[in-house]
Amino acid sequence: MSSARRRGQDGEPHGLQAAPEGMKGTKDGFEVAVRLSNPLDRAVHYIADVRGLIFDPATKRLRVLMSDQGFELVPGAVAVEPRFASVDPQSEAVATIGLPKTIVKLAETPSPPGDVLFEEHDIADAEAVDVEIGWADTPYYVDPREKSRGAAPVSAWEQHTVHVTVTPPGATKKRS
Amino acid sequence: MTVFIQNDATGAGTGTLDANQGAVDLAIVANGDTGLGLAAAVGNRQQVTYARTDPGTPPTRLDTLVNTNFNPDYGLGAGPQAVPIVILPVLANFVRSDGALVTTFGGTALPPSNSGLAGAGLNTTTDCLVIYDTSQSNGSGYCTARAGTGGTLDLQTPNPVILYHELSHALRTATNAMLPLTAGCNPSSPEEAAAITDENDMRTQLAAATGTTAVLRDTGNHCGGTCSGGSSGNCCIVASVASGSPLSEEVVSLRRVRDGLIRKSEVGFAFFDVLHRDYYAFSPQVCTLLARRQELRPLVLEGFVRPLVVILSAIEEFALRIADAAVLGRRFVADHPDREVAVTRLGMLRRARDVLGGAVAGLPEDQRELAGLVAPALRSEHLLWAIVEPVRLYGSALELHLDGGDPQEVGEHLRAGIEAWAPRMPVDAVWASLTAAEVRSELGLLEHTLLRSRQASANFRGRLTRKYRVTAIDGLVDERTT
Numbered sequence: 001m002s003s004a005r006r007r008g009q010d011g012e013p014h015g016l017q018a019a020p021e022g023m024k025g026t027k028d029g030f031e032v033a034v035r036l037s038n039p040l041d042r043a044v045h046y047i048a049d050v051r052g053l054i055f056d057p058a059t060k061r062l063r064v065l066m067s068d069q070g071f072e073l074v075p076g077a078v079a080v081e082p083r084f085a086s087v088d089p090q091s092e093a094v095a096t097i098g099l100p101k102t103i104v105k106l107a108e109t110p111s112p113p114g115d116v117l118f119e120e121h122d123i124a125d126a127e128a129v130d131v132e133i134g135w136a137d138t139p140y141y142v143d144p145r146e147k148s149r150g151a152a153p154v155s156a157w158e159q160h161t162v163h164v165t166v167t168p169p170g171a172t173k174k175r176s
Numbered sequence: 177m178t179v180f181i182q183n184d185a186t187g188a189g190t191g192t193l194d195a196n197q198g199a200v201d202l203a204i205v206a207n208g209d210t211g212l213g214l215a216a217a218v219g220n221r222q223q224v225t226y227a228r229t230d231p232g233t234p235p236t237r238l239d240t241l242v243n244t245n246f247n248p249d250y251g252l253g254a255g256p257q258a259v260p261i262v263i264l265p266v267l268a269n270f271v272r273s274d275g276a277l278v279t280t281f282g283g284t285a286l287p288p289s290n291s292g293l294a295g296a297g298l299n300t301t302t303d304c305l306v307i308y309d310t311s312q313s314n315g316s317g318y319c320t321a322r323a324g325t326g327g328t329l330d331l332q333t334p335n336p337v338i339l340y341h342e343l344s345h346a347l348r349t350a351t352n353a354m355l356p357l358t359a360g361c362n363p364s365s366p367e368e369a370a371a372i373t374d375e376n377d378m379r380t381q382l383a384a385a386t387g388t389t390a391v392l393r394d395t396g397n398h399c400g401g402t403c404s405g406g407s408s409g410n411c412c413i414v415a416s417v418a419s420g421s422p423l424s425e426e427v428v429s430l431r432r433v434r435d436g437l438i439r440k441s442e443v444g445f446a447f448f449d450v451l452h453r454d455y456y457a458f459s460p461q462v463c464t465l466l467a468r469r470q471e472l473r474p475l476v477l478e479g480f481v482r483p484l485v486v487i488l489s490a491i492e493e494f495a496l497r498i499a500d501a502a503v504l505g506r507r508f509v510a511d512h513p514d515r516e517v518a519v520t521r522l523g524m525l526r527r528a529r530d531v532l533g534g535a536v537a538g539l540p541e542d543q544r545e546l547a548g549l550v551a552p553a554l555r556s557e558h559l560l561w562a563i564v565e566p567v568r569l570y571g572s573a574l575e576l577h578l579d580g581g582d583p584q585e586v587g588e589h590l591r592a593g594i595e596a597w598a599p600r601m602p603v604d605a606v607w608a609s610l611t612a613a614e615v616r617s618e619l620g621l622l623e624h625t626l627l628r629s630r631q632a633s634a635n636f637r638g639r640l641t642r643k644y645r646v647t648a649i650d651g652l653v654d655e656r657t658t
Contacts (some may be wrong), residue, residue: 043460052275072293075345078280078400079361100269118190
């Protein structure tokens with residue numbers, strides 16, 4: 001993939017654009033809607049699943065990662081590949097992104113012997129939701145070449161990441 | 177004295193951990209052995225106890241885990257250290273410290289933070305943490321590659337199987353015997369292949385308990401997905417829509433040719449990269465059209481997809497199994513046992529030829545719309561060579577067959593057609609980037625498969641030489657030609 005194909009003269013990737021559409025509570029958590037616009041004359045394909053969530057309690061920003069960039073390599077039961085969706089040429093689509101009510105993780109601070117400390121964060125506390133969506137202008141395929149054995153297939157497929165920030169309802173009020 | 181279940185999550189709300197489910201899953205791993213028990217809680221943990229009576233493989237493994245004091249030396253200066261294994265039965269809202277949702281991996285075994293092993297940086301304890309999603313990805317289920325299917329991701333992975341898979345990782349962590357990990361899931365890394373091998377013992381035990389035949393997971397494939405399916409966005413969209421399923425015989429066949437033959441070499445990969453871009457410049461739009469205009473599906477299926485599958489299969493026979501004309505002819509005739517169906521297909525092929533030819537004047541509206549979408553294909557050298565020309569060859573062979581040509585004649589027609597078509601393959605710039613050894617290897621592969629005849633080989637080498645006359649490979653090709 002040439003850098004010229006990846007980026008325009010201004011250094012920004014040309015292609016899929018994202019705009020906030022809204023965020024609302026649901027029975028199971030929250031639903032974020034993002035309007036995706038494809039100005040290209042070919043379809044673009046994007047990761048349609050949430051792959052990661054990072055909440056920063058200091059800034060109250062939630063990162064919603066629909067991208068496989070930046071994750072560590074660890075043993076796991078299943079390397080779950082994401083679902084993909086596409087936006088037709090010169091068209092728009094709305095991606096709806098389901099989020100849980102809370103996220104739970106191991107605490108940043110070391111746990112005392114004999115216990116494991118956790119952190120739990122309410123998504124409702126987020127004052128901004130930064131959505132990052134990995135996409136490419138060809139569908140996802142694995143690379144069957146011998147030399148690619150062991151490479152992370154989805155993150156290698158992603159040509160670009162589109163970013164959009166969604167402001168949760170009531171976030172302005174929370175800040176004031 | 178080594179395995180514990182964490183039953184409460186300090187710092188998080190009640191219900192964060194599903195300790196009851198963890199105990200149930202462990203009991204299933206023990207095959208219902210009544211020797212399994214839980215000691216009284218100490219702090220937020222309950223120690224697992226096991227006086228085993230069941231001789232099965234998973235119970236024996238669990239016995240080892242529960243009744244061994246693991247004291248590995250990870251070689252980082254701390255010397256031998258006790259490594260308890262702590263099971264955290266979490267729900268689908270659990271994220272690792274790097275942000276990865278548990279639904280993207282189903283479960284993990286994080287090595288002690290001071291072990292230096294893969295994943296240790298995500299652990300805040302000196303225990304080995306076995307974390308797994310008891311919610312089955314919020315009820316969607318985790319589906320993995322069923323053995324013997326070439327990667328079909330339809331094998332359910334129940335909680336005890338996930339837990340046992342992670343306990344396999346935990347055992348190697350606790351004995352400092354972890355095998356190499358790789359980011360790719362197909363083929364599996366050695367560490368994951370070992371865990372899947374163990375996991376299959378658990379699948380076998382579960383099947384025996386229910387009186388069914390065990391269906392095993394492909395140890396060479398660690399990929400998976402949620403069982404609720406959804407769009408894969410992958411190969412052959414036109415074929416998927418026209419043939420009704422991404423798992424249809426036609427799609428599986430095209431995928432096999434793509435990944436098993438074309439894309440394994442550098443030249444094939446580069447070729448497919450261009451083909452891929454050209455194809456997906458119009459294919460999604462064709463999909464949308466087919467969804468809207470169902471009446472076009474028979475035309476696409478019979479006039480394009482099935483002919484392509486048959487002719488690519490013949491090319492595969494010719495290239496990989498060195499089939500001669502007699503074999504090609506017999507196969508082709510056998511593929512068309514019903515004359516009426518073959519006549520119908522020939523009619524569809526002719527209509528499809530009109531669509532591909534852009535002769536829209538006499539076409540009905542839906543076919544004119546299709547013609548407008550596929551027109552870009554006619555400007556792509558790669559699509560012409562890889563799809564349009566083979567389908568034309570198929571059409572001429574079918575005509576010959578229906579005109580009374582015997583299998584030998586049809587086979588000769590196919591062989592000659594393939595030998596004339598093969599050396600016209602697009603010569604991509606990747607040839608100029610290869611080392612002399614790589615050029616030799618790629619040419620050797622082609623000359624043992626598609627370019628077996630002296631004439632086909634000479635034609636292709638001639639094109640290669642002319643296109644890259646000023647490059648370093650010029651001399652090499654000349655040398656090989658003489």
